[in-house]
Amino acid sequence: MSAPSPAVTPRSAATGRQFRIARGGSTAVVTELAAALRSFEADSVLLTETFGDGDIPPGATGITLAPWANRVEDGRWTLDGKVQQLDITEPSRGNASHGLLRNTGYAVLDAAEDRVSLEAVVFPQHGYPFLVRHRVDYAIDDDGGLRVRQTLANDSSRPAPFVLGAHPYLRLGDVPTGELTLAVRASTRLVADERLIPRETAPAVGEWDLSSGRRVGDLDLDAAYTDLAFGDASPSGGAAHARATLTAPDGRSVWLWQDERCPYTHVFVTRTFPGRDVAVALEPQTGPANAFNSGNDLGWIEPREEASMEWGIGASL
Numbered sequence: 001m002s003a004p005s006p007a008v009t010p011r012s013a014a015t016g017r018q019f020r021i022a023r024g025g026s027t028a029v030v031t032e033l034a035a036a037l038r039s040f041e042a043d044s045v046l047l048t049e050t051f052g053d054g055d056i057p058p059g060a061t062g063i064t065l066a067p068w069a070n071r072v073e074d075g076r077w078t079l080d081g082k083v084q085q086l087d088i089t090e091p092s093r094g095n096a097s098h099g100l101l102r103n104t105g106y107a108v109l110d111a112a113e114d115r116v117s118l119e120a121v122v123f124p125q126h127g128y129p130f131l132v133r134h135r136v137d138y139a140i141d142d143d144g145g146l147r148v149r150q151t152l153a154n155d156s157s158r159p160a161p162f163v164l165g166a167h168p169y170l171r172l173g174d175v176p177t178g179e180l181t182l183a184v185r186a187s188t189r190l191v192a193d194e195r196l197i198p199r200e201t202a203p204a205v206g207e208w209d210l211s212s213g214r215r216v217g218d219l220d221l222d223a224a225y226t227d228l229a230f231g232d233a234s235p236s237g238g239a240a241h242a243r244a245t246l247t248a249p250d251g252r253s254v255w256l257w258q259d260e261r262c263p264y265t266h267v268f269v270t271r272t273f274p275g276r277d278v279a280v281a282l283e284p285q286t287g288p289a290n291a292f293n294s295g296n297d298l299g300w301i302e303p304r305e306e307a308s309m310e311w312g313i314g315a316s317l
Contacts, residue, residue, distance in 0.1 A: 004113035013053040016105050023114035023140035035106045035118045035136040037062035037168055040146050042315050047254045049169035049279055058274050059281070060167040063102055066134040066152055067122055069165025070224075070266065070289035071095040073197045075127065077292035079161075086127030093195040096127070098167070101134060115139035130160040132301075145314040153306040162299045163287035164309050165266075169279050170246055172254050172315075178217030178278040180246040184210040184265055186225035190288055196222060197290050213247065216269060216280055224266040224288055228258075244282045258284035258311040263297065284311040 007020040016032030029038040029050075036057050039050040049061055057063055075086035075096035086096035106118035119135040122128065137149040154160045171177050189208050190198040204210070204225060211229075228242035244265050245255040258265065266283035273279035286309050287297035301307050 005111050006113060006116050014056050019108070019111065019116045019118075019138075021112075021114050021116055021138060021140060024144050026140050026144040026146070028138060028140060028146055030116055030118070030138050031057075031062075032105045032118075033057075034063035034102050034104065035120070035134075036064065037138070037146075037148070037166075040313055042144050043317050045173040045315070045317055046171060047173075047313055047315055049171055049273060049276065051274070055274075059169070059270060059272070059279070060098055060102070061169055061281075063098065063167050064134070064136050064150055065099045065163075065165040065167060065285075066101055066150065067128060067130070067132055067160070067162045067164075068096075068099050068292060069163045069283070069285045069287070071097050071196060072292050073195065073290050079129070084127045084129070095195060095197070099165075100125075100128060106136070109135065124156075130158075131155040132160055132162070141312075143314070145312055147310065147312040149308055149310045151306050151308040152301060154301040154303055157303055159300045159302050161292060162301060162307065163285060163291050163297075164299075164307070165262075165283055165285035166311060167281055167283050168256065168313065169273070169281045170254050170256060170313065171279070172246055172248050172252060175248045175252075176217075176277060177246075177280055178215070180216050180248055180280075181213040182210055182216050182219065182244070182246055182267070182280065183213040184225055184244045184267060184282075185229035185242070186211070186227055186265065188225065188227040190224040190226065190264075192223065192289070198224065198288050198294070198296075201226070210267070216246070217278055219267075219269045221267045221269045224264050224285070226264045226288070228263060228265060230260050246280070252315070252317050254313065254315040256282040256284065256311065256313055259309060261307075261309040262286055262311060264288055284309070
């Protein structure tokens with residue numbers, strides 16, 4: 001007898017089919033477009049920002065990022081001495097932003113009541129002459145938390161560069177996000193220019209120090225942190241994870257965890273998210289912005305091999 005499948009809506013929303021997975025008191029909705037996390041809730045408390053049926057993800061809400069996360073300066077980088085030119089997808093800053101699958105529908109590979117796996121292909125093209133597959137596995141754990149595994153497989157005949165990432169916005173039910181306290185235990189920040197391209201690193205001290213927690217409403221941040229504290233217990237008893245935590249005045253909390261293959265957390269506090277005074281994206285990344293040019297933590301996958309990262313969302317309610 002086959003396992004129950006997730007609830008799937010017809011392809012009528014702007015983000016395509018919607019895959020609803022559930023376990024215990026937790027529910028997640030994943031979209032066909034960009035394998036995005038449209039919503040996650042536990043015990044009827046919404047833990048991520050969401051959007052309407054007629055909307056594409058505002059501010060890249062919940063989308064997964066491959067074969068690079070964040071930005072490539074001018075959309076240009078060099079491969080074996082030859083300049084590669086990607087499409088400029090952030091015209092205001094002149095960058096190629098958030099990978100090549102933001103506007104792509106993913107195919108379902110496997111599904112059950114509490115999990116779903118989707119995959120999309122990046123075909124060789126100008127700026128990225130590689131054939132790769134991005135698989136995203138969503139599952140709800142025994143403890144009601146959400147676990148996400150992203151895997152990039154290289155079907156090319158030569159090594160392919162990559163940075164994987166995701167773009168979830170966290171919230172804690174109806175508590176105004178500006179009243180939440182954000183804690184990110186990291187000792188280093190990336191110093192970026194006005195185009196959000198990192199130029200150097202610096203200690204995460206003073207106004208940049210989030211280790212003891214800062215009120216979100218007091219922050220104006222669009223910055224990456226690294227040298228994270230990988231000391232938190234894994235949800236499954238495996239390798240230690242790093243956490244970025246939002247805590248309400250009443251003590252309840254929600255957090256993003258990421259494994260050691262994700263040594264960067266990008267923090268984006270915005271006051272332009274539709275219907276919200278303040279929203280905060282906590283973005284796990286395997287490398288920094290512009291890694292295709294800097295080479296910093298840029299991954300390379302050999303032909304017929306693959307690379308993965310894991311992240312997830314948990315809460316204490």
